[in-house]
Amino acid sequence: CRLLKVHSGLVHFRQQLVTLLQMWIVPLYFTVKLYWWRFLSTWGMFSVITSYIIFRATRKPLSGRTPRMVYKWFLLIYKLSYAVGIIGYLAVMFTMFGFNLFFRIKTEDSMDFGVILLFYGLYYGVMGRDFAEICSDYMASTIGFYNFGSMPSRNLSCDICAVCGQKIFVDVDEEGIIEDTYQLSCNHLFHEFCIRGWCIVGKKQTCPYCNEKVDLKRMLSNPWERTHVLYGQLLDWLRYLVAWQPVIIGLVQGINYILGLE
Numbered sequence: 001c002r003l004l005k006v007h008s009g010l011v012h013f014r015q016q017l018v019t020l021l022q023m024w025i026v027p028l029y030f031t032v033k034l035y036w037w038r039f040l041s042t043w044g045m046f047s048v049i050t051s052y053i054i055f056r057a058t059r060k061p062l063s064g065r066t067p068r069m070v071y072k073w074f075l076l077i078y079k080l081s082y083a084v085g086i087i088g089y090l091a092v093m094f095t096m097f098g099f100n101l102f103f104r105i106k107t108e109d110s111m112d113f114g115v116i117l118l119f120y121g122l123y124y125g126v127m128g129r130d131f132a133e134i135c136s137d138y139m140a141s142t143i144g145f146y147n148f149g150s151m152p153s154r155n156l157s158c159d160i161c162a163v164c165g166q167k168i169f170v171d172v173d174e175e176g177i178i179e180d181t182y183q184l185s186c187n188h189l190f191h192e193f194c195i196r197g198w199c200i201v202g203k204k205q206t207c208p209y210c211n212e213k214v215d216l217k218r219m220l221s222n223p224w225e226r227t228h229v230l231y232g233q234l235l236d237w238l239r240y241l242v243a244w245q246p247v248i249i250g251l252v253q254g255i256n257y258i259l260g261l262e
Helices: 002-034 037-057 066-096 100-104 107-143 190-199 226-243 246-260
Strands: 181-183 187-193
Touching: 002 037, 002 107, 037 066, 037 107, 066 100, 066 107, 066 190, 066 246, 100 107, 107 190, 107 226, 181 190
Parallel strands: none
Antiparallel strands: 181 187
């Protein structure tokens, strides 16, 4: 059973990596071909910073401050993509109901503005979550308290956060991270920022140490925060749609060929 779990995890990782590279590289071709310089500038900035973040996340030995830096960057991308996507959606609805005419804005301009923002939000949202998940897996396996499909390589003590590997409770004269803590239903304790980054940004729904399922509804007690879970599920759905797009297109073309529609 454990071997099957590891195998399925490797298959998922390879599929995710292929999809991620496809979504990262393919837009560059169309951007240059169609002269979308605005998108190229944002894509270049995102790629440079994310490449540096990935370099830090995969560097050994892993610095104790690296996990927080990684989660901060991808949390920023997540929030920006969420905000931009919402604005784009509202702009599209604004145009569909004809409100743009009250402000003497052309329908084409208003719709283009909304669609572009919606695309930016969804695109960078999917990219950020996938990169965050890969970095989370790599950092956690490097720290040693988490190993997908098998037992951790290190034993977790009660005063260590399994996500960042740093002490949870710091003495007065001791250097470390001082912040709020959060205890899961499995009684494992973490820095609140770390476990939120692990679950929300890194797309993990299990304890970083014992793999027990995390109750996200309990963690996100604020109703406004629960919309982030729905948004994350939407991004995951879009990623799977992109991953299966060649198969879907092939099936449609095959059906059309059989029915003589081509």
